[in-house]
Amino acid sequence: MSIPTSKTQPQTSDILLQANGIMKRYGGVIALNGIDLVQRRGEMLGMIGPNGSGKTTFVNVISGHTKANGGAIHFDGVPMVRRKPYQIAQSGLVRTYQAVRVFGELSARDNIATAQVDARTAMDAFGVAELAEWLRISYRFDARAGSLTLFEQRQLELLMRLVQKPKLIMLDEPVGGLSSTEVRAMIALLAELKTRCTLFIIEHTMKVIRELADKVVVLMAGAKMAEGPPADILADKRVIERYLGTANA
Amino acid sequence: MTISPDAARPGQTWSSAKLPLAVFACAAIALPLVLSGNRYLAFVAGVTMIHVLWANGMNLLYGYTGLMPLMFAGLAGISAYFVVDLTALGWSFWAALPVGVLAASIAGTILGLPSLRLKGFYFTLCSLVIQTVITLGFVYFSSLTNGDTGFSQIPLPSLPGGAPLSGTAYELVLSALAVVSVIVLMAIVRSAFGRRLISIREDDTLAETLGINVTWYKLLAFFVGSVFAGIGGALYAPYIGFISPRSFDVLISMNIWLMVAFGGRGTIWGPVVGALLLAPLSFLLQDYYMFKDVFYGLLIIAVIVLMPAGIAGGFHRGAARQ
Amino acid sequence: MPAGPRPAGILSAGILVLSNAHIILLLSTISTGLILGAIFALVAAGVTIVYGSIWMPNAANGQFFLLAALFGWTMTVSWGVHPAIAALLVIGLSVPLSYGLEYILVRRFYDVPNRNISYFVLSLGITQILTGIFASTYSRWSDQYQLPPLIKGVTFIGPFPIATNRLAVLAIAVVILAALFALLRFHKYGRALRAVFQNRDAAALRGVNVKAAYSLSFALGNAVIFAGGILFALAYSFDLSVAWTMSITAFAIMIIGGPGSVLGALVVGLVFGFTQAIVSNFASPTVAAFSYLGAMLLILLFKPSGLFAK
Numbered sequence: 093m094s095i096p097t098s099k100t101q102p103q104t105s106d107i108l109l110q111a112n113g114i115m116k117r118y119g120g121v122i123a124l125n126g127i128d129l130v131q132r133r134g135e136m137l138g139m140i141g142p143n144g145s146g147k148t149t150f151v152n153v154i155s156g157h158t159k160a161n162g163g164a165i166h167f168d169g170v171p172m173v174r175r176k177p178y179q180i181a182q183s184g185l186v187r188t189y190q191a192v193r194v195f196g197e198l199s200a201r202d203n204i205a206t207a208q209v210d211a212r213t214a215m216d217a218f219g220v221a222e223l224a225e226w227l228r229i230s231y232r233f234d235a236r237a238g239s240l241t242l243f244e245q246r247q248l249e250l251l252m253r254l255v256q257k258p259k260l261i262m263l264d265e266p267v268g269g270l271s272s273t274e275v276r277a278m279i280a281l282l283a284e285l286k287t288r289c290t291l292f293i294i295e296h297t298m299k300v301i302r303e304l305a306d307k308v309v310v311l312m313a314g315a316k317m318a319e320g321p322p323a324d325i326l327a328d329k330r331v332i333e334r335y336l337g338t339a340n341a
Numbered sequence: 342m343t344i345s346p347d348a349a350r351p352g353q354t355w356s357s358a359k360l361p362l363a364v365f366a367c368a369a370i371a372l373p374l375v376l377s378g379n380r381y382l383a384f385v386a387g388v389t390m391i392h393v394l395w396a397n398g399m400n401l402l403y404g405y406t407g408l409m410p411l412m413f414a415g416l417a418g419i420s421a422y423f424v425v426d427l428t429a430l431g432w433s434f435w436a437a438l439p440v441g442v443l444a445a446s447i448a449g450t451i452l453g454l455p456s457l458r459l460k461g462f463y464f465t466l467c468s469l470v471i472q473t474v475i476t477l478g479f480v481y482f483s484s485l486t487n488g489d490t491g492f493s494q495i496p497l498p499s500l501p502g503g504a505p506l507s508g509t510a511y512e513l514v515l516s517a518l519a520v521v522s523v524i525v526l527m528a529i530v531r532s533a534f535g536r537r538l539i540s541i542r543e544d545d546t547l548a549e550t551l552g553i554n555v556t557w558y559k560l561l562a563f564f565v566g567s568v569f570a571g572i573g574g575a576l577y578a579p580y581i582g583f584i585s586p587r588s589f590d591v592l593i594s595m596n597i598w599l600m601v602a603f604g605g606r607g608t609i610w611g612p613v614v615g616a617l618l619l620a621p622l623s624f625l626l627q628d629y630y631m632f633k634d635v636f637y638g639l640l641i642i643a644v645i646v647l648m649p650a651g652i653a654g655g656f657h658r659g660a661a662r663q
Numbered sequence: 664m665p666a667g668p669r670p671a672g673i674l675s676a677g678i679l680v681l682s683n684a685h686i687i688l689l690l691s692t693i694s695t696g697l698i699l700g701a702i703f704a705l706v707a708a709g710v711t712i713v714y715g716s717i718w719m720p721n722a723a724n725g726q727f728f729l730l731a732a733l734f735g736w737t738m739t740v741s742w743g744v745h746p747a748i749a750a751l752l753v754i755g756l757s758v759p760l761s762y763g764l765e766y767i768l769v770r771r772f773y774d775v776p777n778r779n780i781s782y783f784v785l786s787l788g789i790t791q792i793l794t795g796i797f798a799s800t801y802s803r804w805s806d807q808y809q810l811p812p813l814i815k816g817v818t819f820i821g822p823f824p825i826a827t828n829r830l831a832v833l834a835i836a837v838v839i840l841a842a843l844f845a846l847l848r849f850h851k852y853g854r855a856l857r858a859v860f861q862n863r864d865a866a867a868l869r870g871v872n873v874k875a876a877y878s879l880s881f882a883l884g885n886a887v888i889f890a891g892g893i894l895f896a897l898a899y900s901f902d903l904s905v906a907w908t909m910s911i912t913a914f915a916i917m918i919i920g921g922p923g924s925v926l927g928a929l930v931v932g933l934v935f936g937f938t939q940a941i942v943s944n945f946a947s948p949t950v951a952a953f954s955y956l957g958a959m960l961l962i963l964l965f966k967p968s969g970l971f972a973k
Contacts, residue, residue, distance in 0.1 A: 206551060409784075635795040637791055645785045
């Protein structure tokens with residue numbers, strides 16, 4: 093584990109997430125090969141890349157679920173590397189999972205109450221109700237979470253993160269498995285969400301990236317291949333050749 | 342054979358609990374008084390109350406936290422042997438009791454550590470191994486436990502004033518403890534702690550992602566569950582008058598688990614009813630132990646077969662094959 | 664013990680001379696280690712096959728082991744059947760028993776996601792039933808059971824006498840183990856089983872009849888356990904406590920060797936056999952039991968996939 097040098101200290105206070113030289117090895121396979129990444133408060137970052145390029149591994153490292161073999165992580169100026177996942181969540185960095193993950197056997201209401209029990213800041217019932225209204229799922233509060241549709245479960249997931257008043261939400265393929273109408277609804281939702289909270293989104297559906305991202309990072313075989321505004325990245329020849337040619341747009 | 346989920350949930354008010362609790366408390370206190378003429382039946386009632394206490398401890402760990410700790414009986418045994426050894430050295434039972442319970446809860450918390458890394462079957466297997474080690478330990482360290490022979494003629498606790506706690510008075514104490522254990526479990530389930538445990542049972546990775554310190558709460562659950570085991574063990578020894586390694590072996594753990602599984606895991610009254618039904622049965626069939634073994638084995642199989650989606654149904658639905 | 668040259672372990676011109684007593688002890692330990700090891704390997708292989716394929720950890724394996732031994736006793740002592748025939752009958756009997764059990768109980772769980780824990784508790788129930796049955800039957804008839812030998816007489820390896828019967832048991836055990844290994848590695852059925860071990864869905868896509876493979880592996884695994892039981896009974900006298908001891912040992916071997924790994928079961932089984940043989944020269948069997956359990960705990964906590972994980 094490398095010790096952060098003075099060069100890696102955050103320079104300005106509007107940098108929310110700073111990752112330097114993140115390395116992750118699984119046996120002989122290098123999953124992440126020295127990733128450097130900076131995300132500013134309010135800047136929506138999109139991470140794209142082919143399957144297996146390390147995107148989810150990266151999120152797992154940042155959220156503390158996987159231990160990195162090297163590199164430094166600073167969140168809002170605070171070093172995060174030795175922290176456990178629950179501590180990182182309590183610092184305001186939350187994430188969702190590629191396959192939607194809620195407590196299927198509990199009611200939606202209980203899911204949210206669970207998200208609140210160790211949230212870093214308490215949100216009163218009024219605030220929760222307001223959010224639920226805005227996400228349009230309050231009418232489903234007493235249903236068993238497993239019986240909700242995929243889209244409703246994604247909404248529930250988001251609500252569970254929002255009640256914790258996070259600083260950064262990392263979303264792993266939020267529109268995966270949704271119909272095209274639902275994708276549009278999700279994009280609209282995320283567009284509004286952008287204004288309340290900083291978002292980091294991993295996606296394969298380029299529509300989401302094009303419409304929402306302020307900055308795009310392209311991961312290829314565990315390394316950062318390109319970085320820049322969506323318009324540039326999506327037009328970049330190398331990116332098109334090695335990834336976008338096969339992805340949906 | 343599960344009883345439909347009752348109203349005990351995190352955040353639930355106590356109003357729905359008042360009636361069943363009052364009924365149970367009255368029945369528990371009345372039972373030893375009503376049976377005071379028949380020592381044998383009163384004794385069965387007393388043993389049953391200890392099992393209600395144990396079932397509640399097992400329910401906390403299995404029903405609400407989703408872990409199947411087959412070393413539960415071993416923990417009760419640790420407390421029992423501590424108490425017997427200390428009273429033999431001249432300690433008062435009431436001074437030895439907290440020491441025994443503390444020993445059981447410390448052991449239980451340490452022995453709960455594997456649950457942090459092992460899930461489902463692997464944890465259960467680990468707990469089975471631990472229980473076997475504990476039983477072997479009880480047999481091997483005979484200077485402390487008198488080995489396979491065990492301890493008999495264990496002295497009764499004395500009440501202030503010198504009289505021994507025996508008979509109906511002892512049964513009333515056991516009933517009171519059974520009622521208290523139900524109240525404590527109800528309080529836990531309705532609290533934030535209960536909510537955290539349920540989330541750990543359902544999906545402990547997700548719980549951690551939401552900011553819950555899964556490690557701490559799992560160990561705390563083991564601590565509390567072991568307290569139930571230890572109190573029961575300490576009171577069991579003088580009441581029965583005789584203990585041996587067989588009194589606290591894996592079959593006992595399985596029987597307590599069965600009370601919870603049969604009665605309805607994750608509910609408050611299910612395991613209580615399970616204990617009220619199965620504990621007397623276990624006792625009454627003691628002389629016909631081969632029938633008892635076959636019967637209990639069949640009951641275990643019936644419970645597994647009839648449980649929806651197996652015993653992990655509803656728990657850890659996201660867990661991948663190990 | 665035959666009276667030989669006076670025992671002396673002397674350092675003579677830098678060479679340690681072993682006396683006959685020492686050689687006999689050594690050979691005795693080795694032979695016990697081999698026989699126990701082979702039998703442990705058989706039972707553990709049976710348990711690991713069933714776990715690897717249908718994901719069923721069978722806590723009742725020791726009871727099956729004992730059942731085979733006791734059936735063998737009934738056939739040879741009560742009915743006067745020749746031990747070799749009894750052995751074959753006992754192993755053969757395991758097949759309908761397996762299919763019956765599979766049909767009534769085991770089959771229901773094939774598609775349940777976390778079935779290993781359901782199966783585990785189920786097998787604990789079966790253990791309890793069999794314990795009860797044994798307690799009301801065999802336990803009342805005798806404390807110690809002994810079967811007549813396959814082959815009478817004694818063979819000498821150097822100064823060391825060994826019952827020819829035990830050599831025969833060892834030989835048979837080794838043959839069965841070799842056949843099992845060959846079956847799994849080279850034969851069509853064996854390869855189908857291994858495909859199912861690795862990945863049930865992929866195997867199904869390749870045309871393997873998964874449910875049939877499951878039934879077969881359950882029968883095969885249990886047959887091997889029964890073989891271990893009857894061979895053990897032919898080699899040694901036993902009491903009813905071997906059931907529980909065998910269960911723990913088999914699980915320990917399976918976990919340490921790696922669940923699903925027959926090679927692991929073979930190697931670790933042999934190691935356990937030798938450990939038991941060596942330790943029983945100095946200490947009580949409880950010490951051996953403690954060490955197996957300790958080793959199993961260590962592996963569970965630090966390398967749950969086992970030492971020979973695929």
